Amino acid sequence: MAALLVSPTLLVLTIVVLYPTIVAFKDSLYGTAGLDPKTGFVSKTEPFVGWSNYADIFGEAGSRFWNAFWNTSFFTVTTVTLETVIGVAMALIMHKAFKGRALVRASILIPWAIPTAISAILWRWIFNSDGVANKIIGEQILWTTEGFHAQVAVIIAEVWKTAPFIGLLVLAGLQVIPKEVYEAARIDGATAMRQFWNITLPLVKPALLVAVLFRTLDALRMFDLPYVLIGAKKASVETLSMLAQDEASNVRFGPAAAYAVVLFIYVFLIALAFVRLLGTDLVRDDDPTPKRRRRWLTRRRTEVTA
Template sequence: MTQNSPARPRAAASFAPPRRRRRRATSGSARLAALLVSPTLLVLTVVVLYPTIVALKDSLFGTPGLDPKTGFVRDTDPFVGAENYTAIFGDAADRFWNAFWNTTFLTFTTVALETVIGVAMALIMHRAFQGRALVRASILVPWAIPTAVSGLLWRWIFNSDGIANTLTGQHVLWTTEGFHAQVAVIIADVWKTAPFIGLLVLAGLQVINKEVYEAARMDGASPLRQFWHITLPLVKPALMVAVLFRTLDALRMFDLPYILIGAQKTSVETLSMLAQDEAANVRFGPAAAYAVILFLYVFLIALAFVRLLGANVVGDDESGPKRGRWLPRRRTEVAA
């Protein structure tokens, strides 16, 4: 016992330097990571945080008008507190809720259709066949066209004597009020942005090991079972990120319905169009209030999407898809 007792402090001392070295390495990696991320954080602060704070501040001020105390026109915007928000849910409640439901309906309808069509596009672009490069280029052309140009193009197609009425044999006024105006916006938006989802899903398909499909074919799995048990689980991270980005983008929809249908159209007026209309009429306080509400709506949708649907934009976690018969296991599982 007396011979072993002095060995303990020497053993403890021998292990102390590696811990200090690991601690220094960790702190050095943290400083390097902070240095590399700082430009991105600076850009986000300038582009996102500062405009949000300014919009929140402007939403607390009203429009210049006659001062009831002096009878003169005020040079500065009066401070009104939360009156702009109470007016949105009070006097302007009908127009606000109409724009809110239009935004929600157009968002979820277009994103659902774009997801189905985008996955189909990705599967087509992923297959090896002659002329695949031409097919990929033609599918991605709509995404490369600016939205304003796309809106003008579809406005010409949905004209009263345009191609749409010629093909259907009907005389529908697509660019006027009604459900057909919403259908026109949905068709134009799906044609424009479905290739975006297809492009991200294609990137996810290209990292799947072909040996997984070979093992499934040897076991006699049909193409439908391969798609359901292999393709969808492995491509889910890329698909969820694509759907999340498209949902957030569609919630801010403005230019396409504005150009295709027009301003102040009840059937397609969105929250972004409502805020722009207030700003165009020099009512910057109410416009900022609409912008703040839209920001909160987008933030809540993004939070619910990540928490409930499992859209992991950081990396792999334990809440991923359940591993099926042909899915590859992690290295730790294989070692175990």
């Protein structure tokens, strides 16, 4: 019965994940059709080259690969960190009861609803040489060219776009926290900051970790935002996904598949490490309260009720 119930999910995962991964790995073992250096004839079929594409990644094309690898890692760490801080702040604001809360929630969530390509075009206008960004800072900065300022532009646009996602998941975690917990803390004289560190943060930790995991995996596959905002073949913002797309657009499907497989392994290892290290916090039981705090909270709830 268990196998029957999970079979639809396994079938979907096989079609959309397992099969494309196997095909990409197979394609990565073939070269580019064209002139065969051994025979001197033009071949219309892709020759089998084995591990040569992977050897080239860490050999002849190593400099470009490592540049894209570090760009991908830098964007992931920077954007996810900023999005976590801003997203938690957004969740706390949306959770408060005040007049006009619905309007504030809608305005915060609008960036997440905008397609990424449209968002990139909007920010490209803002970061134009005569755009709003340069008008505000009073300097002429070419944001959409090479350099660190291009990375800053990508980070700002990405954080603006996806911080509401973390805020939405954290808000869902905040809404299941019993109000009695905060009432007991106020009776004990706990300040707002102490309530946040000792009550709010531990109780929303499972939702927060899931949000961070999703955003980390998504940021590692970043492609459309820097591609539209800055452009292709810009060394300062080129990611692994952009590198694979560039190879495929030049009809080098074997090297492109090799880059895709390397990116898949990188994302898989990050996800595996995340789940291994924090797996116990990603799965909450029937009681969302950490076990070490349940006894104290139970006692305080009893006192408040009495």
